[in-house]
Amino acid sequence: MASINRLKCSFSSYIVCFLCIFCLNHNIAHSETLTIYTEDWPPISYQNNSKMEGMGVEIVQALQAKLGTTEAIIMVPWARGYKSLLEEPNIMLFSVGRSAEREKLMIFLGPIAISSTSLYTRKGNAARLLAMGDKLYELSVGAYRGSIFADTAKKKGFANIDLAATPKITANMLFAKRFDLWVEGSLAVPSIVKEIGHEPDEIERVMVLDNLELYLAFSKTSSPAIVKAWEAALKAIKKDGSFQKIHQKWLANEPAPMDVLLINPNSAPTR
Template sequence: MLIRLLSGLALLWAMAPALALEPLSIYTDEWPPISFEDGGEVKGMAVDLVNQIQHRLHQDQPVKLLPWARAYNFLLNRPNVLLFVLGRTAEREKLMTMVGPVAASEINLYCRKGEAEALRRLGDKLQVQPVTAFRSSIFLAVAKQHGFKNIVESTDPVQSALLLHASRVSMWSEGDSVVDNVMRKAGLPVQEIELLQPLEKIDLYLAFSRGTDRATILAWEQTLRDLKRDGSFRKLYQRWLPGAAAPMQVERVGVEP
């Protein structure tokens, strides 16, 4: 009888974090292989990570895939929202709480194959050539920060790839870790584009909206630390991004929850 009672108490103790935490609305966007839809299922490196964290916290909230601009609007205007992955900027640190990094990428400018040399010869005039990036993304923000003035906003990375393919723009601002997968998702050969120039290296985070319970954010932060400490994160990262260096530090930045 005593053993049964102790077992029951142990189970309740293990479940305590799940019982205490406010349910999250969890969103991501189409950004393969980090997050993407395949056969009606949301998959990807960061999706697997989020689900592993939920499993350890005894949670099972669905991950919903939305256009980035819509999901980002939810993050800015609703409590208890988690959006992933998101690039860290000084402006965003004033608007949300970020935990990570959970991935790293380099923002590059890409152009159609065979056009890079001619574009580089434009010098300062390159900045008036049309460049695409998806709406509300860090890729769009970084292009603007580097002085590019003729920005053509797309709804998602696949549309950006198609705009470049159709010669609607001269350049595409995108992350090096996903560009090949985005091209394939768009039904385009990877060999059709080439690197024009690197812009900036970034770390990518899980982002929690203002009003999200502090205990929830701290639980996710600690569980991410645990996954990195026991090797689970590195194993997951290498499965999706073979050869890429997994970011192993953990920090919480932005709005204090």
Template sequence: MSVFYRRIALFVFLSANLFCAFASAQSLSLYCEADRPLQFFDENGKLTGMTVEIVKEIQRRVNNDDPIQVVPWSRGIDKINNNANTLLFSMARTPERESLYQWIGPIMANVYGLYAKADSTLEINSIEDAKKIPLIGVYRGDIRDQNLTRLGFNNLDRASSNISSFKKLMMGRIPVYTDSRLGVQSSAQTAGYTVNDVKLVFELFKSELYIAASKNTDPAVIKKWNAALESMKKDKTFLKIQQKYLPEEPNSKTQK
């Protein structure tokens, strides 16, 4: 091979490696909503929580150090819907969302139910009973709203946050609201109450939570992040993080 062709081959080789390095180092936009105990600021103002630690450990394993930004859920949805290389967590994987995003996970299983004031005498024994309630508070556009709408509920009081629904409940404006087993304590505290001020009156459904990625995110990134998550489950790093924040949480199929 002549010197000229050797130089051409070297140039192509170096260019290809440079491109691969650039692609692997491509920056991502990471967003989450404040939602204790999954994502929250501690007393020192540091972002922490179970899924935050999981995401940061994945980032460490895939050599990514892009910052996590905390935004309202509606803004996070807007970002992931309209931008490439964008991740949002923690998101329930629903039929409505399945084809809209790419998925990394699962990272958590959550249980959603109807909560009433602690002194309520309301009894709900079935979905049909729940449909007869005058109003049910739901977080507009999220999994609770989507699932109940799909089931034919026409008594939903849609609010901009769980906190708003919680306050409406305590003021007597609605008899029940929907929340998750993991989120009800945070909702109560943020609204100025305690978790003992409410009680679960009916379990609605279970759902798994994921890190969602915008549809036009490089599939290689999704594959790499999922592989890192699987390695965390296999070497028990995932379990250690889970037990740190949710010591009473039973092992689920998110564990390997």
């Protein structure tokens, strides 16, 4: 009898989830449309022969399938996407690192992945750099413009941040010895290094600066109906196992975050 009750409860929860998505999708079908931006940041999002691929891309596509929507995923430079997120309504950008400062500026839905913000250098340099002690903080640190990685390095005491337009440009500058320290998200580093023609074992981590949760971010003025629909869809794919399947495909050695948090500066956080 207990097992039957559990099955009934589970079935009921699926029905409730389905009805929530159906009703919310009906609402957004007759309201504003969502513009979806991402950046070139493998393995989360990138283009392969003009086709959008990556873990984050597949998550967003799975959510669209639940919602019955077909918005194009548009790849733009990070600075442009981030500016649109801050200034325009109904913009979604992924993936965005969550911080206390950013929580006041946008709506976070996720997390979709867990990473870390770390400092890297060319292979064989880490011990020498760590031996510098406090002098290490006087060195230039490469980062890409507008990134949470640049912000984190500044907060941790690195005053000289050498900014470039993209992660790949920054990585190339490290190998060209323009600087000895590169700050980046640990999930992306191996793919970025490979894409510029190097191997991941040609660099080494100097230190971890902070843990990092990656989210879907909506502009602060986005339609509440759109945001609630995407929240319901994310809950659904984390419940039915499709989120875990996508995460395992791309990030097999990383734990899949199963919580669903909606952090909205316009209201209290929900889960």
